[in-house]
Amino acid sequence: MSQDAFAPARLGPVGLRNRVIKTATYEGMCPGGMPSDDLVEHHRRLAEGGVGMTTVAYCAVSADGRTFAEQMHMHEGVLPGLRRVTDAVHREGAAASLQLGHCGTFTKNKALSTVLPRGPSLVVNEYGIAAGKPIALAMRQGEIAAVVAEFARAADLAVEAGFDAVELHLGHGYLLSQFLSPASNRRHDAYGGSLENRARLPLEVVRAVRAKVGPKTAILCKTNLRDGFRGGLELPDAVGVARALEAEGVDAIVLSGGFTSKTPFFLFRGRRPLAEMIAVEKSQLQKLALRFFGKKVIREYPFEEMFFLPEAREVRRAVRMPLVLLGGIVSRENVERAMAEGFDFVAMGRALIANPDLVRGMAQRTLLRSRCNHCNICVAEMDRSGVRCVLEDR
Numbered sequence: 001m002s003q004d005a006f007a008p009a010r011l012g013p014v015g016l017r018n019r020v021i022k023t024a025t026y027e028g029m030c031p032g033g034m035p036s037d038d039l040v041e042h043h044r045r046l047a048e049g050g051v052g053m054t055t056v057a058y059c060a061v062s063a064d065g066r067t068f069a070e071q072m073h074m075h076e077g078v079l080p081g082l083r084r085v086t087d088a089v090h091r092e093g094a095a096a097s098l099q100l101g102h103c104g105t106f107t108k109n110k111a112l113s114t115v116l117p118r119g120p121s122l123v124v125n126e127y128g129i130a131a132g133k134p135i136a137l138a139m140r141q142g143e144i145a146a147v148v149a150e151f152a153r154a155a156d157l158a159v160e161a162g163f164d165a166v167e168l169h170l171g172h173g174y175l176l177s178q179f180l181s182p183a184s185n186r187r188h189d190a191y192g193g194s195l196e197n198r199a200r201l202p203l204e205v206v207r208a209v210r211a212k213v214g215p216k217t218a219i220l221c222k223t224n225l226r227d228g229f230r231g232g233l234e235l236p237d238a239v240g241v242a243r244a245l246e247a248e249g250v251d252a253i254v255l256s257g258g259f260t261s262k263t264p265f266f267l268f269r270g271r272r273p274l275a276e277m278i279a280v281e282k283s284q285l286q287k288l289a290l291r292f293f294g295k296k297v298i299r300e301y302p303f304e305e306m307f308f309l310p311e312a313r314e315v316r317r318a319v320r321m322p323l324v325l326l327g328g329i330v331s332r333e334n335v336e337r338a339m340a341e342g343f344d345f346v347a348m349g350r351a352l353i354a355n356p357d358l359v360r361g362m363a364q365r366t367l368l369r370s371r372c373n374h375c376n377i378c379v380a381e382m383d384r385s386g387v388r389c390v391l392e393d394r
């Protein structure tokens, strides 16, 4: 018999009131890198709407882990603001998770401590051209060890800010995903080559975070099922990564896919809002690049409900640990199907941006489906004035 998605559940050490998680969708609500009132209200509202747990999106583990300078990175100064988020979420009866990541080579941050960004191997960094960071260099052993320590320290501070869980970003082409992917990791040392070697850094991070936060904080990992381009990480490696994370005692894996620098819309599917993205882009050079090369570079993928289900099933067969199904989950029917397929939780992004009350509505059968039409203008909105659904205006 499948689980009841709307009944209380345990995610490792954390009790949730249901099995629906708001996944990380970058809020664009940290001006100057500081959590704002808007960020507090955004997550309070999602908690009020009934989610079991909400995830504060991409918080870089260090200043050099930011993809751009306005992004939040973990340091003592952000703790009071984050504490307000977790307090507000807890008061509404939900749990709170913080997504921790490092951008590696994928950055346009002009304020890096090194002249050029660092990642697994030397690569062209198209995203950073306008910021004067056109290439990224291979990390040295000492830099790898420093990143492990940064993840552990950031997780520790997240606990201090009141988070019940941390989500380590191993997907979407960020640093740990760059190490996992055979396309971006061409190292010849212990951190490159075989899957065992490519997974070494992510697993060192998991171990260091667990050692720091102890057994009372849930650790989730967001991983790629596929990078979405030829030569990238494919499903057999994704299964191998899941097995390794299970062996490390990770509390749940959020199964995703896509590489932001190469296949950004593989992550979401649906319409590519190029005009809106050009309108919010601040750099004139990037604007021009988007105008002339956008259609060629940013491939569009048709939207399907539960678009990661076929690949996620393969991971489900391979491990016994809790798995979170993500991607195009928009209705009570989708949630029930995920449970029937043996997933332990579902994560939803756009459907909850469009209808923050959806979880309560699905539980009470008063709102069975989100109004989200995958126009993806929310992706442009996060860079304009903060992530939101434009259907409110229509």
Ligand SMILES: Cc1cc2nc3c(=O)[nH]c(=O)nc-3n(C[C@H](O)[C@H](O)[C@H](O)COP(=O)(O)O)c2cc1C
Residues within 6 Å of the ligand: 023, 024, 025, 026, 027, 057, 058, 099, 169, 172, 222, 256, 267, 268, 326, 327, 328, 329, 347, 348, 349, 350, 351, 378, 379, 382, 387
């Ligand atoms: C506006 C927007 C911002 C996003 N920001 C993040 C992010 O910061 N971190 C992340 O892991 N995924 C991010 N994503 C991807 C989502 O977490 C999710 O993987 C994707 O939207 C598919 O889920 P959905 O179909 O339920 O929206 C973002 C998606 C959207 C639409």
